[in-house]
Amino acid sequence: MSTSFVLNGKPTTLDADPNMPLLWAVREVVGLPGTKFGCGMALCGACTVHLDGQAVRSCVMPLSAVAGRQVITIEGLQSAAAKAVQAAWIKLQVPQCGYCQSGQVMSATALLEKNPSPTDADIDGAMSGNICRCATYPRIRAAIHAAAQSFKASA
Amino acid sequence: MTRESHASRQPTRRTFLKRAGTATAMALTIGFDWAGPARRAAANVAPSAGAVFAPNAFLRIGIDDSVTVIAKHVEMGQGAYTGIATIVAEELDADWSRVRVESAPADAKRYANLAFGTMQGTGGSSAMANSWTQLREAGGKARAMLLAAAAKNWKVPVVELTVEKGIVYHAGSKRQAPFGSLVRMAASLPVPEKVALKDPRDFKLIGRQASRVDVAAKVDGTAQFTLDVVLPGMLVALLKRPAQFGATVHSFDATAATAISGVVKVVQVPRGVAVIATSFWAAKQGRDALRVEWDDTHAEKRSSAALMDEYRQLADRPALSARKQGDAAQAIHNAAHKVSASYEFPFLAHAPMEPLDAVVKLSADSCEIWAGDQFQTVDQRNAATTAGLDRQQVSIHTLYAGGSFGRRANPGSDYIVEAVSIAKAHGADGTPIKLQWTREDDIHGGLYRPMYYHKLEAGLNDKYELTGWRHVIVGQSIMADTFFAPIMIKEGIDPTSVEGAATIAYAIPNIAVDLSTTKNGVPVLWWRVVGSSHTTFAVEAFIDEVAHAAGADPFMFRRKLLEHEPRMKAVLELAAEKAGWSKGPMPKGKGRGIAVSEAFKTYVAQVAEVSVDETGHVKVDRVVCAVDCGTPINPDIITAQMEGGIGFGLGAVQYGAITLKEGRVEQDNFNSYRVLRMNEMPKVEVYIVPSTLPPTGVGEPGVAPVGPAVANAIFAATGRRIHVLPFPKTGAA
Numbered sequence: 001m002s003t004s005f006v007l008n009g010k011p012t013t014l015d016a017d018p019n020m021p022l023l024w025a026v027r028e029v030v031g032l033p034g035t036k037f038g039c040g041m042a043l044c045g046a047c048t049v050h051l052d053g054q055a056v057r058s059c060v061m062p063l064s065a066v067a068g069r070q071v072i073t074i075e076g077l078q079s080a081a082a083k084a085v086q087a088a089w090i091k092l093q094v095p096q097c098g099y100c101q102s103g104q105v106m107s108a109t110a111l112l113e114k115n116p117s118p119t120d121a122d123i124d125g126a127m128s129g130n131i132c133r134c135a136t137y138p139r140i141r142a143a144i145h146a147a148a149q150s151f152k153a154s155a
Numbered sequence: 156m157t158r159e160s161h162a163s164r165q166p167t168r169r170t171f172l173k174r175a176g177t178a179t180a181m182a183l184t185i186g187f188d189w190a191g192p193a194r195r196a197a198a199n200v201a202p203s204a205g206a207v208f209a210p211n212a213f214l215r216i217g218i219d220d221s222v223t224v225i226a227k228h229v230e231m232g233q234g235a236y237t238g239i240a241t242i243v244a245e246e247l248d249a250d251w252s253r254v255r256v257e258s259a260p261a262d263a264k265r266y267a268n269l270a271f272g273t274m275q276g277t278g279g280s281s282a283m284a285n286s287w288t289q290l291r292e293a294g295g296k297a298r299a300m301l302l303a304a305a306a307k308n309w310k311v312p313v314v315e316l317t318v319e320k321g322i323v324y325h326a327g328s329k330r331q332a333p334f335g336s337l338v339r340m341a342a343s344l345p346v347p348e349k350v351a352l353k354d355p356r357d358f359k360l361i362g363r364q365a366s367r368v369d370v371a372a373k374v375d376g377t378a379q380f381t382l383d384v385v386l387p388g389m390l391v392a393l394l395k396r397p398a399q400f401g402a403t404v405h406s407f408d409a410t411a412a413t414a415i416s417g418v419v420k421v422v423q424v425p426r427g428v429a430v431i432a433t434s435f436w437a438a439k440q441g442r443d444a445l446r447v448e449w450d451d452t453h454a455e456k457r458s459s460a461a462l463m464d465e466y467r468q469l470a471d472r473p474a475l476s477a478r479k480q481g482d483a484a485q486a487i488h489n490a491a492h493k494v495s496a497s498y499e500f501p502f503l504a505h506a507p508m509e510p511l512d513a514v515v516k517l518s519a520d521s522c523e524i525w526a527g528d529q530f531q532t533v534d535q536r537n538a539a540t541t542a543g544l545d546r547q548q549v550s551i552h553t554l555y556a557g558g559s560f561g562r563r564a565n566p567g568s569d570y571i572v573e574a575v576s577i578a579k580a581h582g583a584d585g586t587p588i589k590l591q592w593t594r595e596d597d598i599h600g601g602l603y604r605p606m607y608y609h610k611l612e613a614g615l616n617d618k619y620e621l622t623g624w625r626h627v628i629v630g631q632s633i634m635a636d637t638f639f640a641p642i643m644i645k646e647g648i649d650p651t652s653v654e655g656a657a658t659i660a661y662a663i664p665n666i667a668v669d670l671s672t673t674k675n676g677v678p679v680l681w682w683r684v685v686g687s688s689h690t691t692f693a694v695e696a697f698i699d700e701v702a703h704a705a706g707a708d709p710f711m712f713r714r715k716l717l718e719h720e721p722r723m724k725a726v727l728e729l730a731a732e733k734a735g736w737s738k739g740p741m742p743k744g745k746g747r748g749i750a751v752s753e754a755f756k757t758y759v760a761q762v763a764e765v766s767v768d769e770t771g772h773v774k775v776d777r778v779v780c781a782v783d784c785g786t787p788i789n790p791d792i793i794t795a796q797m798e799g800g801i802g803f804g805l806g807a808v809q810y811g812a813i814t815l816k817e818g819r820v821e822q823d824n825f826n827s828y829r830v831l832r833m834n835e836m837p838k839v840e841v842y843i844v845p846s847t848l849p850p851t852g853v854g855e856p857g858v859a860p861v862g863p864a865v866a867n868a869i870f871a872a873t874g875r876r877i878h879v880l881p882f883p884k885t886g887a888a
């Protein structure tokens with residue numbers, strides 16, 4: 001059975017089990033490995049992608065649920081908010097092991113796209129679903145604030 | 156620095172796959188051990204690699220000026236790649252933007268961890284400490300050869316030359332030459348036997364904020380982890396393991412599993428039954444459908460509560476002495492004031508963000524492994540034994556590890572051996588197989604930080620001076636029954652059970668530290684900061700109780716007992732000062748607590764500030780951390796490791812516990828094995844003690860003091876002590 005959707009701006013049709021989680025569809029069927037597997041139960045955020053602009057956990061999203069919709073993975077990030085987030089991540093040297101960071105960047109970008117001036121409470125709300133076992137949390141928070149600054153300046 | 160130059164340091168997917176090919180394999184093999192001083196530089200020995208100058212096993216310089224540093228340690232977040240490259244680049248005077256890092260192959264002859272002796276591996280926060288002199292010399296000798304080459308070219312004395320950012324200058328004749336242009340000449344020169352190392356005052360990279368070599372690729376999703384390895388024809392395997400440790404396969408029915416589209420084969424291996432499929436999703440569905448009957452004859456069937464009952468009783472029975480100084484029992488017997496307490500620590504899972512995984516390509520005469528490998532020599536040996544090959548036939552590609560915290564370095568190489576055994580059962584036909592653990596596999600998978608029971612007693616004289624200290628530790632040994640046992644366990648004492656307790660730094664005239672080592676079927680392992688993950692809590696929570704009994708300020712009380720330990724005292728004072736300790740007690744509902752520790756020769760003190768609401772809910776607001784790790788190689792990475800260690804340790808003391816019921820682990824995933832999240836992370840301030848002493852590690856020591864600092868802060872806020880970990884679910888009340 002095939003499912004058609006728009007992946008990173010490209011119309012895509014996958015001939016795969018419609019129950020297969022989107023995570024494994026993008027990783028193993030499409031071959032985009034940036035989105036990570038951490039828990040498989042929407043508990044850690046490592047697999048976060050954007051579905052019609054919303055941050056969602058692709059590990060629990062069946063492929064069939066994205067039919068006709070827009071999916072963006074870390075490989076397809078293009079927006080000004082995303083660029084600001086990634087630049088701030090580098091400036092503040094956020095990653096340690098790095099495994100959670102695709103998901104962190106996706107969640108942070110979705111936050112900034114909706115809310116260009118997030119407060120600490122907004123950051124807690126948007127980012128507490130993304131676990132970082134290396135506990136890069138203080139830098140993630142600082143980097144989101146820094147990204148918000150530069151994003152606003154550029155807008 | 157541009158994004159591109161960052162990105163160019165990373166093995167991309169394409170270069171990674173190419174690495175298996177001959178061109179880069181060739182480059183990898185031309186380095187050599189420079190034990191023989193008369194040897195020529197490798198590029199000269201191997202003229203076919205003429206475009207590269209590789210004077211030793213740790214370094215290659217190309218005609219394009221690129222500097223490739225070969226890292227013998229795994230990068231698992233701790234910053235080892237950057238640290239290693241910094242040391243080499245410093246003595247080489249390389250241009251940091253042209254430095255890239257490549258992981259070393261498994262080869263203990265060239266790449267042993269000198270702290271481990273003759274074994275290649277990463278652990279014990281030793282990467283910087285053991286590499287320091289070795290890599291400074293590697294960089295310094297290469298620099299000397301490049302200088303000699305320039306001097307020869309220009310016919311000028313070497314002493315007239317200077318080097319800056321990868322360019323050799325001769326001021327007198329206004330000539331300059333980038334490293335790349337000197338590579339061919341340098342490669343023909345002898346490797347110097349000795350080289351003068353820089354005066355630390357001349358360091359340009361060490362002690363500065365050199366940017367991490369791995370950050371850009373970890374921000375755009377291109378960093379390659381084992382999860383991301385794809386090889387032609389590769390299959391994915393999931394392994395069904397027993398729910399109880401020590402159970403074995405009695406029988407299995409693969410009918411439903413093999414009916415799943417994509418499932419290729421179902422095979423029995425020593426640790427369970429593996430479903431091999433064309434994709435993760437097929438393997439997962441296959442495993443869900445697989446039916447296995449287990450034989451629990453030799454399984455551990457007790458609950459962790461029953462084990463803890465046994466531990467409590469053992470604490471009152473005779474034990475082995477790990478430290479004896481004076482007569483603690485007598486001193487406490489004679490004391491004017493007595494204090495006693497016990498502390499209980501649960502099993503803990505490491506739960507690295509990347510669930511364990513390994514790719515194995517096994518054929519009749521070779522075994523190739525891709526993994527975030529932390530224990531190359533051990534894994535090589537265990538893989539060889541499992542495969543029935545010679546150790547030399549096993550090669551390892553060490554990739555980025557998505558965290559480890561000790562889990563990927565285990566004496567039995569569990570995940571590697573599983574992967575090899577599955578590849579063998581599949582037919583050892585050269586088909587690459589990726590073994591993927593799920594999070595549930597990880598939480599259920601054993602090799603936990605052991606559960607411990609600590610019992611402490613102290614005696615104070617009539618002037619409230621501490622005269623006697625008695626500490627009994629009950630729990631499993633990490634080293635027992637491993638190949639480390641004969642080397643490490645002395646007179647029955649596993650040092651990892653008592654480090655941080657037997658080594659207590661406080662000046663106490665009478666000290667007795669005893670160990671009662673238990674045995675049960677739960678597999679255990681070192682966990683970030685190892686023994687100090689529990690001993691520091693016991694010592695620092697208890698000394699706080701003693702200080703309170705003495706009516707003393709907890710900081711002043713500790714300080715007085717550390718007069719003879721200048722480095723420990725200095726971090727304690729620095730943390731207290733920066734935290735504003737002298738400002739006195741905090742407002743109602745808030746509290747401040749302090750703790751200090753030494754682990755792997757790194758000294759860390761932390762002051763925690765907490766708020767406790769009426770319901771007893773604890774929020775850690777701020778942690779001030781002072782660290783002395785000798786020469787700070789990269790202050791930003793040191794800061795990051797302290798921040799990370801604090802978050803990791805905090806999650807463990809607040810929530811972490813693996814419990815067993817009838818031998819079955821009761822937690823499954825991050826819902827029941829809670830870890831720290833963004834909204835729970837305190838503000839962290841890190842202060843680094845300036846030093847020119849040799850560097851020590853920072854990956855683990857930041858974890859040790861945070862638990863007791865927070866527990867002591869909770870006491871300051873509420874008057875309640877914490878004796879059972881993790882903290883009560885309802886908070887401190």
Ligand code: FES
Pocket residue numbers: 036037038039040041042043044045046047048057058059060
């Ligand atoms: S893998 Fe999807 S939330 Fe953890």
Ligand code: FES
Pocket residue numbers: 095096097098099100101131132133134135136232508557558
């Ligand atoms: S950087 Fe390691 S889990 Fe977040």
